[in-house]
Amino acid sequence: MSQQDLNSGSHEAITQHSAHMDDYRALVKIACLLSSEPELDNLLNLIIDTSNSLLNADRSSLFLVDYATNELFSKIALGTSNEIRVKIGSGLAGTVAKTGEIINLRDAQNDPRQQKRIASEQAYIPHTMLTVPMRNHSGKIIGVIQTINKKTGSFNERDEEVSLAFASLAAVAIENATMRRDIELMLKSFIETMADTIDLKSPQTAGHSRRVAFYAAEIARELNLSKDNIELIRMAGLLHDYGKIGVPEVVLKKQGKLTEEEWGFMRQHVSITEGILKRLYLIGELKRLPSIAGQHHERVNGTGYPNGLLSEAIQMEAKILAVSDVYDALTVRRYYREPMTHIDALNYLRTLTGIEFEGDCVEALVRVVERVGAPQNPYEDTALQFGSTPAETLAPDLSRFLQ
Known part of the structure; x- marks a missing residue:
């Protein structure tokens, strides 16, 4: 192996290490950002915005699992105002929610697993799409993040790794915000019930x-x-x-x-x-x-x-x-x-x-x-x-x- 090849390999390794460090620093900042937002609705919007920025994508959707109905649901999808519901196991998001595997499409428009787009979305054509599972502390899938149309080229392996790490951070933040909301609702219902006991007396x-x-x-x-x-x-x-x-x-x-x-x-x-x-x-x-x-x-x-x-x-x-x-x-x-x-x-x-x-x-x-x-x-x-x-x-x- 020539000295030129050695130098080339060393340069590539340094470049990869620098890229990984950039990703690490970006994810640390994102973790701090997500943990600082206690309101669930605001957090979901923040996750979408961050996903787009992190992966240099056109738009994203976030689906949460509704185990009561065996569905994914989302009101958080940039570019749409409709609630979206998908059966677990159906479509790209539903498949990822069921299998836990990443799906990275370079020709999303013609993939047979694509769901029919709603009327208001017919003019929007997905070309590339990266769909990753969101797992909580115990590894249970609580949702799916779907990122659509990378602005330069297709989603690569680095995007998959970064998106999966981001999805884990997002899942933890969502669970924390959900727990906070549930505790607040429990406290409010308890206090209102206490107040109503005075009406009975x-x-x-x-x-x-x-x-x-x-x-x-x-x-x-x-x-x-x-x-x-x-x-x-x-x-x-x-x-x-x-x-x-x-x-x-x-x-x-x-x-x-x-x-x-x-x-x-x-x-x-x-x-x-x-x-x-x-x-x-x-x-x-x-x-x-x-x-x-x-x-x-x-x-x-x-x-x-x-x-x-x-x-x-x-x-x-x-x-x-x-x-x-x-x-x-x-x-x-x-x-x-x-x-x-x-x-x-x-x-x-x-x-x-x-x-x-x-x-x-x-x-x-x-x-x-x-x-x-x-x-x-x-x-x-x-x-x-x-x-x-x-x-x-x-x-x-x-x-x-x-x-």
């Missing part, structure tokens, strides 16, 4: 917690709070009265005026709520959930309970809950009184701005009511009623209204 206030949660979340949006804070206050709204589970039913269901002793029992629900919620294992911002719910009867001038906190000591989310709670209490029918109109209730809240309630929260509620009205509530008829009677003439015993 106190039918006269049925739907109150859901309405308070609705108003509070909308006020938070009006005040431009973060997405996480909006969700936090929605949960606090759902659970703010959970402590009423510890209040005697004779007090909760009494149709007349409460005695001082009964009113003392009623006020205990706030501390009971906070105590119960503190027993939940909560993480991140959710750790503030018990204290927010425990402050919803505090007032900015210090006349609230259970701790008589002044404005600066009350969390903003609790101030929002206070306004939402009182507004709903005034505008819903009870055994012992008719509801205020929504206009009158807003006027009443305005008269106490800076005294009991935060002004920004009250004005944000006004905008919410103007924008969306009363929430659609499955438990009770709370259709909007607008009137002009002065609020102060309608509420001679507001303490009973606001239990």
